[in-house]
Amino acid sequence: MNDGPVRRHDGAFHWQGVDVLAYKQDGSAPFKDVTRQVLFDDAAMKAQLRYFEVAAGGHTTLERHEHVHNVMVIRGRGSCVIGDKVHEIGEKDLIAVPPMAWHQFRAAADAPLGFLCLVNQERDRPQLPDADVAAKAGGKP
Amino acid sequence: MNDGPVRRHDGAFHWQGVDVLAYKQDGSAPFKDVTRQVLFDDAAMKAQLRYFEVAAGGHTTLERHEHVHNVMVIRGRGSCVIGDKVHEIGEKDLIAVPPMAWHQFRAAADAPLGFLCLVNQERDRPQLPDADVAAKAGGKP
Numbered sequence: 001m002n003d004g005p006v007r008r009h010d011g012a013f014h015w016q017g018v019d020v021l022a023y024k025q026d027g028s029a030p031f032k033d034v035t036r037q038v039l040f041d042d043a044a045m046k047a048q049l050r051y052f053e054v055a056a057g058g059h060t061t062l063e064r065h066e067h068v069h070n071v072m073v074i075r076g077r078g079s080c081v082i083g084d085k086v087h088e089i090g091e092k093d094l095i096a097v098p099p100m101a102w103h104q105f106r107a108a109a110d111a112p113l114g115f116l117c118l119v120n121q122e123r124d125r126p127q128l129p130d131a132d133v134a135a136k137a138g139g140k141p
Numbered sequence: 142m143n144d145g146p147v148r149r150h151d152g153a154f155h156w157q158g159v160d161v162l163a164y165k166q167d168g169s170a171p172f173k174d175v176t177r178q179v180l181f182d183d184a185a186m187k188a189q190l191r192y193f194e195v196a197a198g199g200h201t202t203l204e205r206h207e208h209v210h211n212v213m214v215i216r217g218r219g220s221c222v223i224g225d226k227v228h229e230i231g232e233k234d235l236i237a238v239p240p241m242a243w244h245q246f247r248a249a250a251d252a253p254l255g256f257l258c259l260v261n262q263e264r265d266r267p268q269l270p271d272a273d274v275a276a277k278a279g280g281k282p
Contacts, residue, residue: 004228005228006228006230006235006236009233039211040259042209042211044208044209044261045211045259046262049259068183070180070181070186074233082146082147087145089147092215093149094147096183097146098146116213116257118181118188120185121187
């Protein structure tokens, strides 16, 4: 049911009228078992809110860019690489990814990692690491 | 513990380094039992993410403004007035409040209502209703 300005959560991290999308185009960058849902992308807003879900054992692309991410975990647990550190993260933790920090989100081996990610509408494209940077980040290319 | 870019959730909808604030200055507008926490207010971002919590039986101010709200409920349940309709809302539902729509968030009588609210950094000030508008919205002034 479309209830006007309200879009309902279906109980399993899917929402009415929100498509489950590929995280990125296959082959464009390394990643494993990630989906993307755009929750708010309003012409009147200068930022978008997306929901990413990384399946158990999966990870996002290790990348960096000028734009910042404001993240809240809302499902499961895992870790995130930010710069040269790895942080354990769980439900409702807040993560701010600074400009040009290498970063990667990784689900636990036995649990998914689902998180909200706020970004400005206008933003630069990600850069990918060379082999040295990827190796320092812990070897998940 | 301050873990750099990660601010941890303490398990009760409070976060490391995030103050629990008054919703508004007392007497500036009608409301009942609401707190405000600013989760992300980053100079590099064009939007802010706040967490509001309305205690059981409480409600936010009935108001309108040009700027839009993008909302996700993350605790409890209740209802929201948007324009001339009242919508029941619960966990992880998404609500988009359009420009100049009268709106109010109300917790259930027996449960709190906690929600994330995304707004542009630059935004206009709320307008308050006259008695006719308030009465049409269901009599919670």
